[in-house]
Amino acid sequence: MRFNTSTILSIFLAVFVITGCNDSANKTSSANVDLETKQDSISFVLGFQNGDFLAAEGATDFNYDAYIAGFMNGMEGNESIDEMTRNSLINDFRIQLTEAIKTKNLEEGQAFLAENKTKEGVVETESGLQYKVVEEGTGKSPKAEDTVEVHYEGTLIDGTKFDSSYDRGEPIEFPLNRVIPGWTEGVQLMKEGATYMFYIPSDLAYGENPRPGGVIKPNHTLIFKVELISVK
Incomplete structure (x- = not known):
């Protein structure tokens, strides 16, 4: 509860x-x-x-x-x-809390990525996106305007899982230019049949404005396992 x-x-x-x-x-x-x-x-x-x-x-x-x-x-x-003072103090508290969360998540994400890029097989692109090839594909690679069919699993850097098409038992289709920048860039590196790990810094994910009430908080670095099934 x-x-x-x-x-x-x-x-x-x-x-x-x-x-x-x-x-x-x-x-x-x-x-x-x-x-x-x-x-x-x-x-x-x-x-x-x-x-x-x-x-x-x-x-x-x-x-x-x-x-x-x-x-x-x-x-x-x-x-x-009095109520006016209480409301003012509570608002100040919320602002302080939000800023503290942003700073904490940003610093933890930066530390994670700095260590992660030293690991075997991890490649960092110019944008700061990191990826690792789990399995290479042999099909075609998508362009940003293409629709792709994928299986995926998303976690925070502490291992908390926030989404998984595998758990739902069916892949998902979407236009590649309608998702977070880290996905748009990363999936274009793949070929059909490939599985990659993506390590996405917050500025290539949801930044300071994730969906309210979700597991993903401001400035969270995200990890995705992505399997590119087909390009449409």
Whole structure:
């Protein structure tokens, strides 16, 4: 179960820390509590889900005392900070979080590609696209305006799979000039029957604006296994 950022912040972040976010005295490595009743467990799980979501999004720098105080004030209807200020702080938080995610993903992707291009069989093109031949083909190569039929699997650099025609059990067809630049360039290097690995930097993928709510986040480097079945 996952909550979206807006819901979580609206429910739980009645007070966001303006100062003192780096106060290590307010942090512990973990928190233990006796879960004697079902309601105890529900309360714990709601807190866990909130913390797990925010940690996954890169938001780990909190003053826990202020956080809990904000939660209690919200539950009791004590509007200690007015709505306009709350909305402003939450908006600032979202901006900070987004920028942190962009920077983190960009740096991790650059480090991955720098190491990856030193591996045997990996070729880097002038654009920064990297590829590796898994199996060469013998048919024709497509042009950008051609429609191609492919099987593919896409993962993040940490191995998280976000899409696969193999899992759906059928290939996909599309005009080659209607997809991300890394695909348009890379698939033109292939011949029918070939299978390549593509390592696509974020500026040749979805950049800072991937589809909202998806696994792919801003500045993610992507990895694709692509099998070119036919050129139409």
